[in-house]
Amino acid sequence: MRIVLVGPPGAGKGTQAAYLAKNLSIPHISTGDLFRANISQGTELGKQAKAYMDAGNLVPDEVTIGMAKDRMSQSDAVNGFLLDGFPRNVGQAEALDEMLQSEGVTLDAVLDLEVPEDEVVKRIAGRRVCRNDSAHVFHVTYTPPQAEGVCDECGGELYQRDDDSEETVRKRLEVYHTQTEPIIDYYKAQGLVVTISALGKVADVTARAMEALQKDKAAQA
Numbered sequence: 001m002r003i004v005l006v007g008p009p010g011a012g013k014g015t016q017a018a019y020l021a022k023n024l025s026i027p028h029i030s031t032g033d034l035f036r037a038n039i040s041q042g043t044e045l046g047k048q049a050k051a052y053m054d055a056g057n058l059v060p061d062e063v064t065i066g067m068a069k070d071r072m073s074q075s076d077a078v079n080g081f082l083l084d085g086f087p088r089n090v091g092q093a094e095a096l097d098e099m100l101q102s103e104g105v106t107l108d109a110v111l112d113l114e115v116p117e118d119e120v121v122k123r124i125a126g127r128r129v130c131r132n133d134s135a136h137v138f139h140v141t142y143t144p145p146q147a148e149g150v151c152d153e154c155g156g157e158l159y160q161r162d163d164d165s166e167e168t169v170r171k172r173l174e175v176y177h178t179q180t181e182p183i184i185d186y187y188k189a190q191g192l193v194v195t196i197s198a199l200g201k202v203a204d205v206t207a208r209a210m211e212a213l214q215k216d217k218a219a220q221a
Contacts, residue, residue: 001026001213002105004083004096006184007113009172010120011198012205016113017084019206024213027076031085034067035059045070064088065095072099080108093183109216110187111209113198117173125166132156 001024007013014030021028035053038046045066049059068086071077087093100106115123122141130136130151138145138158145152162168187193194212198205 001080001082001108001217002100003081003108003213004087004110004187005113006110006180007198008115008117008120008176009169010123011113011115012202013084013113015202016198016205016209017082019202020111020209020213021082023206023210024080024082026080026082028082028084029068029071029077029086031064031068031088034064034071034086038067061089061091061095065092065099068096069099087183089179090182090186093186107187107190107192108220109194109213110184110192111213112184112193112195113205113209114195115198119199120173121166121169124164124169125160127160127164128158129161129164130154130156130158 003020003024003026005013005017005020017028017030035046035049039050040046045063048063049067052059052063064086068083072081083096087096096107123139126140126142128138128140128145128149130138130153132151132154133156136151136153136156137143138151145158149158150156151158163172184193194216196205196208196212200208
């Protein structure tokens with residue numbers, strides 16, 4: 001299957017993408033991984049992206065599209081892939097359509113993870129990270145530490161990252177609504193959007209997504 005995963009920040013896209021890709025035996029292709037791989041490998045696209053990022057500028061669509069095209073042409077993606085973070089806007093969605101059409105293939109579904117805005121803010125703004133080891137992450141509501149402000153793993157101080165503040169989260173949501181959300185309407189016009197609730201336990205959301213994708217695939221058959 002060839003799937004695009006969309007949803008607001010805090011919807012759990014990265015977590016769901018990993019589980020879904022494993023269940024469907026297709027590679028999980030995330031924008032973040034594409035950037036890191038190209039930059040660490042010193043590819044021409046990676047050098048271009050790094051120059052923009054170092055200058056504090058957004059990486060242009062053509063660079064992101066070039067990275068995605070290169071990754072989707074690799075052997076493990078021949079029979080399908082799950083895109084996470086790409087396309088990020090309608091221009092990128094149109095470019096993806098052109099890429100796929102040139103290969104004689106199409107998307108199978110666009111999975112839209114739906115989460116209420118207040119829940120997004122609660123999820124992200126409630127995160128607390130250990131100063132000693134950023135892999136130790138807690139949540140004031142869902143996974144609180146045994147002692148407030150203290151990491152269970154190493155005793156380090158827990159703090160809220162600047163990009164997890166409520167103000168920053170709401171700004172990220174504004175960007176999502178203006179730039180990324182329009183691709184949902186773009187794909188709805190093609191009959192590709194499958195919307196599910198991303199509320200609840202991770203395993204329940206995965207099961208919900210798999211069921212919706214299988215129903216959608218059966219309906220198209």
